[in-house]
Amino acid sequence: MIAQFISISRAAAELGLRFLLIGGHAVSAHGYSRKTFDLDLLISRDDSEVWRALMIGLGFDCIHEQSAFFQFATVDMPQVDLMRVSPETFEKLLATSETRTALGVETRVPSLDSLLALKLHAARHALPHRRHKDLIDIFALVDANTVDVTSDSFRELCHKYGTAELYADIIKASRRT
Numbered sequence: 001m002i003a004q005f006i007s008i009s010r011a012a013a014e015l016g017l018r019f020l021l022i023g024g025h026a027v028s029a030h031g032y033s034r035k036t037f038d039l040d041l042l043i044s045r046d047d048s049e050v051w052r053a054l055m056i057g058l059g060f061d062c063i064h065e066q067s068a069f070f071q072f073a074t075v076d077m078p079q080v081d082l083m084r085v086s087p088e089t090f091e092k093l094l095a096t097s098e099t100r101t102a103l104g105v106e107t108r109v110p111s112l113d114s115l116l117a118l119k120l121h122a123a124r125h126a127l128p129h130r131r132h133k134d135l136i137d138i139f140a141l142v143d144a145n146t147v148d149v150t151s152d153s154f155r156e157l158c159h160k161y162g163t164a165e166l167y168a169d170i171i172k173a174s175r176r177t
Helices: 002-014 023-029 045-057 087-095 112-125 128-144 152-161 164-176
Strands: 020-022 038-044 061-066 069-073 079-085 098-102 105-109
Touching: 002 038, 002 045, 002 105, 020 023, 020 087, 023 038, 023 098, 023 105, 023 112, 023 128, 038 045, 038 087, 045 061, 045 069, 045 079, 045 087, 079 087, 112 128, 112 152, 112 164, 128 164, 152 164
Parallel strands: 020 105, 038 079
Antiparallel strands: 020 038, 061 069, 069 079, 098 105
């Protein structure tokens, strides 16, 4: 997966395409190492067609597409998911992003608050099996980064991007640790 990520990163840089590494690798970059079998990148919706051409040029097939994401795969490499957001959202996330080591290279990942917001949003809108995975990531990020879940800022983040129920679940989980 490292060689795949480096190849995609280099090809994107040559085209002036920007992205943020999200998903399990971003979670790992923020201190909670977990296994993940795909690569998740956040891109600006305005760059969608250039990204599609880049991925196809690297030998990937687009196996699924919805308004918010593309999924690409090949026979011999892990799946790559490109999450598409509005240019305004992308710029906001990029502005607060951090350079971290992930997959053995320096790359941009969302800030901790932005990553938590993405995970809360995903948990809010996910299918039940997916919601559980995102909640585990949220609990682990909170623990690994000693986030004060009772702070006003964290509560507001949960209510803005998640739900009151998600916030209550996080509070309950934090009391058990």
